[in-house]
Amino acid sequence: MSLIIAKDICHVYDSGERAYEALKKVNMSISEGEFVALVGPSGSGKSTLLSILGVLTKASSGIVQIDGIDVTNLGEEERARFRREYVGFVFQQFHLMPYLTALENVMLPLVMTSISKKEQKEKARLALAKVGLEEKGHRLPAQLSGGEQERVAIARAIVNEPPLLLADEPTGALDVANGNRVMALLTDLNKQGHTIVMVTHNPAYEPLAHRVIRLQDGAIVEGSGSLTRPGEVS
Numbered sequence: 398m399s400l401i402i403a404k405d406i407c408h409v410y411d412s413g414e415r416a417y418e419a420l421k422k423v424n425m426s427i428s429e430g431e432f433v434a435l436v437g438p439s440g441s442g443k444s445t446l447l448s449i450l451g452v453l454t455k456a457s458s459g460i461v462q463i464d465g466i467d468v469t470n471l472g473e474e475e476r477a478r479f480r481r482e483y484v485g486f487v488f489q490q491f492h493l494m495p496y497l498t499a500l501e502n503v504m505l506p507l508v509m510t511s512i513s514k515k516e517q518k519e520k521a522r523l524a525l526a527k528v529g530l531e532e533k534g535h536r537l538p539a540q541l542s543g544g545e546q547e548r549v550a551i552a553r554a555i556v557n558e559p560p561l562l563l564a565d566e567p568t569g570a571l572d573v574a575n576g577n578r579v580m581a582l583l584t585d586l587n588k589q590g591h592t593i594v595m596v597t598h599n600p601a602y603e604p605l606a607h608r609v610i611r612l613q614d615g616a617i618v619e620g621s622g623s624l625t626r627p628g629e630v631s
């Protein structure tokens with residue numbers, strides 16, 4: 398079953414003097430449980446597409462359906478709620494709060510929920526254990542290595558068990574050994590049921606994905622998946 402369907406997605410950045418068409422009629426579908434690598438040259442539109450799939454950016458036109466919900470026309474508040482429930486984000490820059498411990502950073506997505514503080518802590522501990530950092534929850538980000546900080550960021554992304562995990566160059570700031578460890582972790586999380594879409598510049602990681610979607614000049618040139626399953630797209 399498709400978790401994501403994107404139909405005729407166009408995106409234009411309009412910064413006053415000149416408009417730039419970053420995505421041109423992108424059509425794709427991603428099945429539940431897939432691990433997809435989103436690749437392509439710099440400027441081809443990968444981050445823009447990831448941001449649209451994560452309901453962070455509103456596409457200029459086109460339709461995005463996630464888990465059967467048309468997210469295209471949701472209001473700001475509904476979009477925020479949708480992101481909290483459905484999407485975990487992992488970025489190249491870890492974006493950890495420097496004055497919070499690793500455990501507190503992982504708890505952040507739960508703060509807005511009705512879950513009790515005790516349960517929030519328990520869930521954060523479990524997420525840290527999943528990334529192999531159960532012993533380091535008390536440390537501040539500055540007291541962790543780059544690889545460990547990225548694993549904390551991954552724990553934060555999965556703490557509320559979102560069905561969809563979006564990763565933008567998750568290994569971009571890491572050395573080979575730490576990059577490989579993060580990739581092994583993502584592969585493992587995928588096996589546990591998270592659907593993953595990952596932007597990467599590293600061809601060595603492409604074989605780890607079930608499918609490679611290649612973008613060029615804002616269009617998909619390989620691996621879009623089928624959009625023709627009856628009943629899924631109106």
Ligand SMILES: Nc1ncnc2c1ncn2[C@@H]1O[C@H](COP(=O)(O)OP(=O)(O)OP(=O)(O)O)[C@@H](O)[C@H]1O
Nearest residue numbers: 410411412417419438439440441442443444445446
């Ligand atoms: N806020 C913006 N305003 C104007 N143009 C933008 C903006 N953000 C991105 N672009 C342009 O849109 C195009 C696609 O950008 P995007 O960041 O999606 O590419 P990318 O494939 O992720 O690139 P990279 O691999 O270098 O991160 C680029 O040409 C970029 O210059």
